[in-house]
Amino acid sequence: MSRSLPQMVADPADVSSRDGGGRLRLPATRGWRIKETPAAWLLITPVIILFGISVVYPLFDTLRLSFFDIKGLAPAKWVGFGNYVTLFNDATFRNTLLTTLIFTLGTTVISVSLGWALAMLCAFAPVHTTPFRGMMFVTFGISEAVSGYMWLNILRPDKAGLLNAIIGNFIPGFAHSWLGDPNTALWSLIFVASWSGVGLPLMLCFAAVQSIPRTVLEAAYMDGAKPTSIMRHIMMPLSLPGVRVAIFINLLGALRAFDIIYVMTGGGPVRATETVGYFMYRESMTQFKLGYGAAATVVLLVAVLVISIPAIIQRTAGAK
Amino acid sequence: MFNRSLRRRTVLAGVMLAALAGVSPSVLAQDISGDLVILQWQTGTDGQMWKDVEAKFMEMHPGVTIKEFQPAGGQGDARGGMRTALMGGEVVDIIINTWPAFRAELVNAGILRPIDDQWASFGWDDKLSQSWRDLGSIDGTTYGITYTYGDRSAIWYKTAQLEKAGVTPPKTWDEFIASFDKLKAAGYPAPVVIPAKYWAHTEWFETLLLRTAGVDVAAQLAAHQIPWTDPKVKAALMKYAEMLQAGCCAPAATMLAIEEPYPTLYTAEESNYMLFGMWTNAALKNDLKLEEGVDYSIFQFPALGMGFDDTSSVDTKELNVTTNGANPAAADAFLDYIVSPEASAIMAGYGYASPSSAADGSLLGPVQQIATGAVSSSKVQFVLGDLLPGDLVDEYRVQLQKFLQNPTEATVDEVLAAIEAKAATAY
CATH class of the missing domain: 3.40.190.10 (Periplasmic binding protein-like II)
Structure with a gap:
């Protein structure tokens, strides 16, 4: 669809929309002169104002705060890059970076690969699997706080916990504290976050598979390709654009994860599940070290940008 | 007429002024x-x-x-x-x-x-x-x-449980430790419930510090006038280790997942003792509808015989x-x-x-x-955790979680050194 977009917005008959080489030139490339486009400015101004208030101002204020030492209600003291130096010398913060990396990669790999695999299977019977896909997508719509409380009970440390009770049917007396054991707490969270996030990759990958021209699949079938070969050599490669979007969205979501950690573990036990997002909250809101917390926020922002920019560039290049 | 009225008003004003001057x-x-x-x-x-x-x-x-x-x-x-x-x-x-x-x-x-x-x-x-x-x-x-x-030095218990196990509220530390076996034999797998998800695991250390070293040492520690690596602080934590090693509690991972102790003690009936704030009284009376003094009660922290048994955390x-x-x-x-x-x-x-x-x-x-x-009959010291700077209290709680995982002397040295390192920058 995106390849046909230029033809739709630019009239091929209009010679002014083609450059000397005959390549299409979009109207936007003529330049934005306010006299020519007053209505456009009028329409976009509220958005710019709202964006400035809700995004740009907080962003710059956070950056400003990160250069101050603010403890509790005491007056702020300018420390320059002091908070950043402290941050990268802080063993707790370094540990949160590692935890964030594991959590982000873990949830992304599990939810995207599971979503992709399920999308492949659903593609063989798209109509019959509609209710199933709907149910899977509902998990994505449930608030993380709500699903966190639900999983808190499923993962209860005693025999009354649903998971322990199920395992207890096979291993009598089994009881494991999934969220209290530092060895399993992070992976339990990754599992819960993946469960919560699998719906979106499923839908994105399914949409990508559905956009594969039917003729390609039919030709392969006529040539005697088996379903597994069709899946491996046609459906998987041609659904990669959907997978890329799913990876991008999951990475960003996992990097910023907070609600589920707050509800289920509070960053514990012994900081085993403390990600940068939770560290930022703890430093800023619990200990009220606003400057230090702001520095952590800026680091998280940079990480998000590092991941976002290549994806945005790729999308932009794809659109061109 | 005018004069009479004026006189009456003057008298009334005087009375009011006198009344106002006299009231609290x-x-x-x-x-x-x-x-x-x-x-x-x-x-x-x-x-x-x-x-x-x-x-x-x-x-x-x-x-x-x-x-x-x-x-x-x-x-x-x-x-x-x-x-x-x-x-x-x-x-x-x-x-x-x-x-x-x-x-x-x-x-x-x-x-x-x-x-x-x-x-x-x-x-x-x-x-x-x-x-x-x-x-x-x-x-x-x-x-x-x-x-x-x-x-904050009162240990809560459910009366029926202790009666069932044939245990009377222990008065000494040794009696307290000895009661674990009887309670376990009566079907309670973890006699003491320690909700260590956030902060409540520090309660035991704080009263043990008072009972092993007194209110002055606790006050000095709160103000960081003595280091966390002081032998008196270590002795208190070793007493805590003694309780853990005596099999008081559920595995550390379970303690670290528990936020609220009431269900473990009063609903699931898996435990018998807990050291928690006096808001427990309001919760048990009003939320769990238990009868104060009949269904549940308290006993003061058992005596250690180290010269500071007249101390309490408040x-x-x-x-x-x-x-x-x-x-x-x-x-x-x-x-x-x-x-x-x-x-x-x-x-x-x-x-x-x-x-x-x-x-x-x-x-x-x-x-x-x-x-x-x-x-009223104790030398009291305010809860230590509420006296510490916010930066330090967080490290204190996390390090005591580490201690719960492995309550050995080596861990005690390690966690106290870590808290001291944080304290050095927190004041």
């Missing part, structure tokens, strides 16, 4: 009116108690309307939400506070108004002893009026008034009311003890009677 400020306070905003962060049963306390005040002062400002919560520590509200420009008249370190922070930020003048004019010396006043003071200036206090809740509050007269009147018999009676009904001598002690239930008796 608390009577004058009857004329207060307007909105009174309270920064109130308690929820559940405690929140309901506050509603009742406020309703009674409004009944006594019909011109006053109390408005609560509820800050955002924060996993057992409301200070983050309170700071956000105050920094965000929220104007309140009264702040409910339970952290001495937070009071100091508010004073340093110029948010609190001293109440020494009110203390004299309202005559609070008649209701609160000097020691209560000292608890609410910083460098000789009074900022807080204590309205309730709790015994917490208090106080009211502070703000410098920018819109209704200081009503705020002062509320402070006077909170130590009155009327407010104390409402709090007693919920299971809370008032330090006011105007309170009717007979309204307290049997558990609170034990607790107040224990506190």
Whole structure:
């Protein structure tokens, strides 16, 4: 669809929309002169104002705060890059970076690969699997706080916990504290976050598979390709654009994860599940070290940008 | 006619003036009116108690309307939400506070108004002893009026469980440790429940520190006048290790996942003892509908025989008034009311003890009677965790979680060194 977009917005008959080489030139490339486009400015101004208030101002204020030492209600003291130096010398913060990396990669790999695999299977019977896909997508719509409380009970440390009770049917007396054991707490969270996030990759990958021209699949079938070969050599490669979007969205979501950690573990036990997002909250809101917390926020922002920019560039290049 | 009228008015004015000169400020306070905003962060049963306390005040002062400002919560520590509200420009008249370190922070930020003048004019010396006043003071200036206090060295138990196991409330540490086997034999796998998800695992250390080293050492540690690596601190933690090694508790991973101990003890019946704040009384009475003194009770922390068995850990809740509050007269009147018999009676009904001598002690239930008796006969020290700087208290709690995972001497040395390293930068 995106390849046909230029033809739709630019009239091929209009010679002014083609450059000397005959390549299409979009109207936007003529330049934005306010006299020519007053209505456009009028329409976009509220958005710019709202964006400035809700995004740009907080962003710059956070950056400003990160250069101050603010403890509790005491007056702020300018420390320059002091908070950043402290941050990268802080063993707790370094540990949160590692935890964030594991959590982000873990949830992304599990939810995207599971979503992709399920999308492949659903593609063989798209109509019959509609209710199933709907149910899977509902998990994505449930608030993380709500699903966190639900999983808190499923993962209860005693025999009354649903998971322990199920395992207890096979291993009598089994009881494991999934969220209290530092060895399993992070992976339990990754599992819960993946469960919560699998719906979106499923839908994105399914949409990508559905956009594969039917003729390609039919030709392969006529040539005697088996379903597994069709899946491996046609459906998987041609659904990669959907997978890329799913990876991008999951990475960003996992990097910023907070609600589920707050509800289920509070960053514990012994900081085993403390990600940068939770560290930022703890430093800023619990200990009220606003400057230090702001520095952590800026680091998280940079990480998000590092991941976002290549994806945005790729999308932009794809659109061109 | 004119002269007679003038004379009558003069006499009336004189009588009124004389009457006004003779009445106490608390009577004058009857004329207060307007909105009174309270920064109130308690929820559940405690929140309901506050509603009742406020309703009674409004009944006594019909011109006053109390408005609560509820800050955002924060996993057992409301200070983050309170700071956000105050920094965000929220104007309140009264702040409910339970952290001495937070009071100091508010004073340093110029948010609190001293109440020494009110203390004299309202005559609070008649209701609160000097020691209560000292608890609410910083460098000789009074900022807080204590309205309730709790015994944090009381061990809670369910009476039927101990009877079933043939255990009487232990008086000594050895009896306490020895009771674990009997309780386990009676079907209770983990006699002591320690909810270590956030902070409650530090309670045992804090009372053990008092009982092994005394209130002076605890106060010095709170002020970082002695290091955390001091042998006396280590000795307290080793006593804690002794309890853990005696098989008191569930595995560390279970403790680290528990936030609230009541279900383990009173619903699932897997445990028997817990060391938790006096708000437990309100929760058990009102939420679990248990009968105080019949279904549950307390005994004071068992004696260690190390010369400090007359010590107890306590917490208090106080009211502070703000410098920018819109209704200081009503705020002062509320402070006077909170130590009155009327407010104390409402709090007693919920299971809370008032330090006011105007309170009717007979309204307290049997558990609170034990607790107040224990506190009044003890040398007390405020809960250590609430005295530490915010930066340090977090590390303190996390390091004691590490200790629970492996309560050996090597771990004790390691965690105390880690806390000391943080303390070196926190003051």
